[in-house]
Amino acid sequence: MSPDGQFKWDGERWAPLARGYREPTSWTRPLQLVTAAYLVLGVLYSIITTALFLNTATIERTVRASGTGLSGEQVQQAVNFSVGIVWVVVAVLAVISLLLAAGSFLGWRWAFWVTLVWLGLNSVGILGNLNAIVHAENQPLPVGVLVGSLILSAIALAIFAWCLTAAIRYGPWAMRKPGADT
DSSP states (O other): OOSSSSEEESSEEEEEETTOOEEOOOHHHHHHHHHHHHHHHHHHHHHHHHHHHHHHHHHHHHHHHHOOOOOOOHHHHHHHHHHHHHHHHHHHHHHHHHHHHHHHHTTTTHHHHHHHHHHHHTHHHHHHHHHHHHTGGSSSOOHHHHHHHHHHHHHHHHHHOOOOHHHHTSSSEEEEOOOOOO
């Protein structure tokens, strides 16, 4: 590597490096794999828990317990609408998470920054999950599922901190500029 980090000796001549070229560090691949695995795990958890616990019966029980004062037919319409919205939201979030998981696995630089924000948003779930656990009687999900979500949010916070540290120390996906000191 040339001292200025712009060229690499290929054995015969100095070849220019591609614009934006970065070299992986010992953190790079583990960070990418852990992030991708977390995102896929989050999708699986979301789909499984939604399928098992967010159905018309549990949502209807929650609506009736909240004392909305809706009639029987209005409750049923609200429940059906809610179930549909829940599945649309789960599907959209799953697609985003799987795209980011692919980007993490493949080391796409843009995916690093979007994933960093995504992990930060997932980390905020710690507060929502703690609140849901405290007020579990108003939730359609069992406390065990809420605790699982809390654990996933805590893992998101840990990975977020790791990604942020890697970005500050090296750059996106813990990849440093050529010629940069370790």
